[in-house]
Amino acid sequence: MAENFARHRQPWKQDEIQKLHLLAGKEMSLKAIAKALTRTEESVKDRAKMDGLKISKLR
Numbered sequence: 001m002a003e004n005f006a007r008h009r010q011p012w013k014q015d016e017i018q019k020l021h022l023l024a025g026k027e028m029s030l031k032a033i034a035k036a037l038t039r040t041e042e043s044v045k046d047r048a049k050m051d052g053l054k055i056s057k058l059r
Contacts, residue, residue, distance in 0.1 A: 012047055024053045026059065 013042055023033045033055065034041040048055050 005007060008058065017047070017051070021051070023053055024048060027056045030055045030057065 010055060016039075020033065023036060028036075030041050030044060035042045037044060045055065
């Protein structure tokens, strides 16, 4: 069953964006980044696309 996140539709904070850039730079998987940021994979994917980041597709 999918994890429930209580942060539904919360705006991104500057420190979260910096952490996203750092983790994406380390070539972490989408799932790992989402868990580290306590955000959904879809939310992380959308934000990364807005910032022009590439997220590795490790499984």
